Amino acid sequence: MKKEIIINSSPHEVRIAMLEDGEVVELLLENADSKRIVGNVYLGKVSSVKPGLQAAFVDIGLERAGFLHASDLDHDDSQTNEGGGRGRRNRHVPNIQDVLKVGDPILVQVTKEPISTKGPRLTADISLPGRYLVMMPKGRHIGVSRKIEDRRERVRLKELLQKHRSGEGAFIIRTAAEHVDESGIKQDVEYLGGLVHKIMMARDEVEAPALVHEDVGMVVGLIRDIFKEDTDRLVIDDKDDFERLITYVKTFAPELKGRIQLYKGDLPIFDQFNIEQEIRKTLDKRVWMKKGGYLIIEPTEALVSIDVNTGRFTGKRNQEETILQTNLLAAREVARQLRLRDVGGIIVIDFIDMENEGNKKRVFNELKQHLKRDRARHKVFQVSGLGLVEMSRQRVRPSLLSQVSDPCPYCRETGKVLSLETMSNRIERLVHRIAIVFREKRLQIQANPILALYMLEQRPEQFRELSRNFDLELNVMDDATLHVEEFRIISLASGKDLIAEFEKKTRRGRR
Numbered sequence: 001m002k003k004e005i006i007i008n009s010s011p012h013e014v015r016i017a018m019l020e021d022g023e024v025v026e027l028l029l030e031n032a033d034s035k036r037i038v039g040n041v042y043l044g045k046v047s048s049v050k051p052g053l054q055a056a057f058v059d060i061g062l063e064r065a066g067f068l069h070a071s072d073l074d075h076d077d078s079q080t081n082e083g084g085g086r087g088r089r090n091r092h093v094p095n096i097q098d099v100l101k102v103g104d105p106i107l108v109q110v111t112k113e114p115i116s117t118k119g120p121r122l123t124a125d126i127s128l129p130g131r132y133l134v135m136m137p138k139g140r141h142i143g144v145s146r147k148i149e150d151r152r153e154r155v156r157l158k159e160l161l162q163k164h165r166s167g168e169g170a171f172i173i174r175t176a177a178e179h180v181d182e183s184g185i186k187q188d189v190e191y192l193g194g195l196v197h198k199i200m201m202a203r204d205e206v207e208a209p210a211l212v213h214e215d216v217g218m219v220v221g222l223i224r225d226i227f228k229e230d231t232d233r234l235v236i237d238d239k240d241d242f243e244r245l246i247t248y249v250k251t252f253a254p255e256l257k258g259r260i261q262l263y264k265g266d267l268p269i270f271d272q273f274n275i276e277q278e279i280r281k282t283l284d285k286r287v288w289m290k291k292g293g294y295l296i297i298e299p300t301e302a303l304v305s306i307d308v309n310t311g312r313f314t315g316k317r318n319q320e321e322t323i324l325q326t327n328l329l330a331a332r333e334v335a336r337q338l339r340l341r342d343v344g345g346i347i348v349i350d351f352i353d354m355e356n357e358g359n360k361k362r363v364f365n366e367l368k369q370h371l372k373r374d375r376a377r378h379k380v381f382q383v384s385g386l387g388l389v390e391m392s393r394q395r396v397r398p399s400l401l402s403q404v405s406d407p408c409p410y411c412r413e414t415g416k417v418l419s420l421e422t423m424s425n426r427i428e429r430l431v432h433r434i435a436i437v438f439r440e441k442r443l444q445i446q447a448n449p450i451l452a453l454y455m456l457e458q459r460p461e462q463f464r465e466l467s468r469n470f471d472l473e474l475n476v477m478d479d480a481t482l483h484v485e486e487f488r489i490i491s492l493a494s495g496k497d498l499i500a501e502f503e504k505k506t507r508r509g510r511r
């Protein structure tokens with residue numbers, strides 16, 4: 001399987017797409033105004049203790065207090081996996097009111113982003129990832145990723161770690177450490193030990209609530225966690241980020257340096273790799289599959305339902321065979337869509353009913369097989385009596401849909417429209433493309449008054465920079481007849497709507 005990572009980096013947004021055999025399977029977004037905080041370490045202050053919940057709320061200096069459960073106060077050496085998660089089963093959990101009081105300072109780490117009305121999820125058991133190891137300062141255990149199956153390799157890695165650790169802290173040996181030499185393990189131990197020292201020094205120098213350690217940015221974090229020997233190449237379109245990646249990789253993974261490429265094409269990078277079109281599809285409830293079948297993906301407050309339909313697919317044999325083929329395609333596509341849309345929580349999949357028990361098992365196994373590629377923790381249950389497959393998937397950050405959309409003002413918040421920030425970024429990218437393709441010098445953006453006001457008041461520098469870079473005269477005009485997701489880009493020289501012209505040109509270019 002060919003694996004690629006494509007990165008579109010701009011001052012206002014970083015977008016990372018992961019491709020498998022040319023197909024987009026994951027998409028990560030980070031806006032300048034809403035950077036991720038998972039992995040950050042804070043000196044927090046307990047704002048309330050809830051004995052009935054066995055939890056405390058901790059002020060870490062953000063809009064909403066973080067949630068800290070009693071089971072996340074201490075390290076448990078008996079249950080440790082690569083992700084740093086510890087099971088609660090069969091553990092002694094202290095009474096929260098015996099450990100924490102309102103006003104107490106406490107060092108905590110964010111494990112889940114704020115989602116909807118919920119604040120961030122916190123743990124007091126700090127977990128610091130390196131390239132080959134994860135270190136937890138509170139414990140003493142050494143664990144090895146379950147994905148390293150060779151017994152001799154597991155023993156070898158443990159012995160190397162024992163040789164170089166100082167005795168302090170628990171460690172997990174990550175999957176990426178398989179077959180790594182001694183110098184790689186030693187370097188990670190030294191790096192993580194130094195990081196713990198810096199965090200403890202910073203903790204003693206600040207007053208709660210305060211940030212004491214910020215995790216690496218999304219791009220470098222991706223290199224650390226995902227960019228491995230099985231990745232064929234990484235392509236990025238920003239020269240400064242390219243140079244930063246090269247510097248990082250030279251230190252931590254020099255063998256991967258030759259796989260990082262700077263994109264220099266004329267078309268925007270996501271257009272070149274046909275990713276832009278895939279992003280737009282992630283907002284649709286209906287997902288078409290090969291042969292004419294389709295999925296309906298419906299997020300609700302409690303769960304996400306996925307319905308499988310044969311659609312236009314009629315098959316060539318009998319009905320059972322047609323249904324089986326549709327369900328097998330759906331199993332693969334469901335696994336991809338869960339990763340692509342970053343769906344979390346409870347998921348219920350309604351495959352088309354099948355009579356044959358062997359066929360049911362084939363579909364279930366197909367789903368499990370393709371879910372193995374998913375980095376998020378998940379659990380899949382056997383087909384229920386109603387023919388449903390129920391599963392859960394780890395929710396670490398808001399879904400892709402919630403990141404790029406706002407509640408719709410036209411339907412009293414029963415639906416979604418693209419956020420003003422997303423629309424502004426989309427207009428910026430389209431002006432960028434049009435300026436390259438048509439070499440226009442005088443453009444007018446016509447947009448809904450709400451969007452036009454946002455661009456003029458919240459993003460003036462974004463468009464001034466665009467004007468400077470392309471020597472453009474660029475003005476914004478409001479048009480109340482336009483939907484909040486509609487806009488026009490007009491040539492002031494010819495009066496033409498250049499969006500339609502651009503779409504015609506790119507369609508011809510793809511042929």
